[in-house]
Amino acid sequence: MASAPADSQWVVAWGASPQNALSSSEDPGGHEQSFRFMILPTIGATEERVHFSNYFGTTPITIGSARLAVALTAASTPAIDATHDAPLTFNGSTSVTLQPNQEIDSDPVKVTYTFGQWLAVSMYLKGTFPPLTEHDSQVSNNFETPDGAGDTTTDSAGTSFTENPPEWFLMTSVEAYGPYAGTVAFFGSSSVDGHNSDYGSGNSYPISNVFVPTQNNDRPTDWLARSLNTAGYSLGVLNAGLLGNPAGEDAMTSGGSSIAGIDRFKHDVLEQPGIKSVIVYTGGVDLRIDCVSASAVEASLTNIVAQASAAGVRVILATIPPAEYCTTDALVPTAADPYNGDINPGPENPGSTQRRAVNAWIRTTGSQLPGVVAIADFDQAMAYPAHPDFLMPTFYTTDNFHPNGMGYGVQNSAIPLPSLLPQ
Template identity: 35%
Template sequence: MPEQARDRRRYEVLASSSGICDPGHLSGKLWWRRLYGNARADPTPTPTPVQRWVTAWADAPSDAFGPASSEQTFREIVKPTVGSRGTVRLHFSNFFGTMPVTIGAAHVGIKGTGAAVSHDVAVTFGGAASVTIPAGGYATSDQVAMTFAYGDVLAVTEYVKGSWTALTEHNQAGSNVTSYATAANAGDKTADAVGASFTGTIFNTFLLDRVDVYGAYAGTIATFGSSTTDGIASGRDQHMTYPEQLAAALHAAGRDDVAIANVGIAGTQVLGTDPTAGVNRFARDVTALPGVTGVIDYLGANDLRGACVKAETLIAGKQSIAAQARAAGLKLYLATTAPSTFCGAQNPSGFGSRFAEAPGEEAQRFLINGWVVSTQPSTVNGTAVQPPGADAIIDFNGALVDPANRSYMKPTYDSGDDIHPNPSGYAAMVAAIPLSLF
């Protein structure tokens, strides 16, 4: 099927599932823009790589984790989304901490087997081997001379000196990546290249929230969302989250100048007073990223599913995020919401039993998706709303939805919980993203 015909059919499925209009009434640039924004109808030049810092890897802080401990060393395993050009730095967050925390020593190298590391180098902070990060604060290391290729996996080792009640972390709800820890009170083991001191495994990331690289890059694209962005059910240590598969697709297309920063946090919503609500963390987790030029917004399913938020209320929150993106000069790539269960319940009969196309959350999701692709003011549940004004639309719903029952994703893409895709589903999401956007 020719590309335009295939994409028109994808739009027709989206339009039908959203109830926005009769797609037969759309023609030419109109239906194309509703699917892709202006990205293909009015192509913009690819950003020219310039010498800059970009975020090669990210894990947005989600909370502070206990129990209390002391004198412990952690070896965090991370896979950058671009190769380095020879210069690297590390960024640490104590955002959720209630007391200062001291990193007594830090190293970065290439991961070997298990907790082993090679090409390991010490990292300094203002010329010193250690740094104390105040409660709520951050620390950036000095730059390190280090070269690695796309596909290399890094080991960042940090000795946390003294004692603490809890450490700021990124909670990997899906336990996607195995990292390592010494026993409490083992002391500074950052120079242990063999890894024998690292007798424990962990699945959260403590303090470390970014690996930055410097060189000729086009920029950083942030992927903003909840557990599907974070990558639940993507396979332990497989690095098959949708942001990582997007990075692989860009690399395969010869675009090793575009970094992808995964700032998804499981369980988060657009709305709320919590620090992890999208409207509250966007500046901290997206606009603060070095070299950020654009953001894929795929946040909101938890508002629909868990909080049973009405579409017009969620739209107001999404508009706040869009306004923050525009104020920061970022390209906004807005994604349609794929099926993710009934409002307030998984389904009437439990896993393995499908309900008919549903009301409740699903009715609101259809309305949200109709708004996402809208280009004119409209009315949602009796409330006047403005179109999102995104630079492009990414149709994750069209990529994942089961056309036989639009309240579910395709069974071949379902991880088994009716919410999260499996690795093939994450690949389908990436296939729906035109790489020409970046």
């Protein structure tokens, strides 16, 4: 068990990196509208603040009112507990206007909840607003009113919230104050964000597993939070994963909507409160979609580790599990040959060849970089011994490179918890 923290500090209880503010059917902009976002914190708390971000915005956005409450159910309905519901203020005001690229913390409130309870952040946007800085929610329901419904943030029953956007808008973290040991960040792409974590494990590859509606928070940070809580660690966990996010600029895909990992790491991880350590798990997008070389991924990882080391943040470097095959190559799985491109029997997809080289570098050179305190060998934990360029068959969902909920749990078991803090 970890030693008890000494002094109270702000840590991240829940977080989601800002992704973009691109116009879409889910993020069209609006007028006089309220939202209710459902989150599962990684630690219990008695004092909180909410962080709002107009990071990608190009016009001012006015939050007319906002609230933090304990949710009545596990994100399945918008109902909240009116006895554990507090209005948020900003320097004493119930309203705040965020300028383009501006971010702000609410004033602290005291809402008591325990580990495992869900929270709801309600927000009313005043006037007309464009597409908002958002994060595409992979794993939970959120709620909004119809356009023009006005301020319904005090609606505890939630009947006014009749629509279900798959995004968290403007809100990028809920932070807690108390005698915590700090925050650990999990940094990477969609496999950190928890894509396909709500799929079961009843089938085996190549038969797809199916969506499980109640399994909506088995993503890596939720598994890690449960492990830390069980082991007695008092650490908040920040999810800094972004869908389709490459590690390096040389791998920015055409039309990509997120900043390269090396460029967003400072803002999305190092500038967050209480950061003590980070699990760096990135590079798969570079290898799979953009088909870059192992040396390019290694350079990006070296850059990220150097940034963390300079800030005094401990790094656990994760290997990249299968199947990170290069999608522009012919050696990819097909219905007729589901293991096409595997090293056994070969020929191997070039993306998998490069992944093997990256993992060999992580286990040797990467593990010795200043600031790296341990390796999380996700590849060893997840690979199918009979076909090592593929995930274990029961981890298969629909794409063969995002694990299901059980797969994320097995991956979590490879994280050396004692390395997250100095001994």
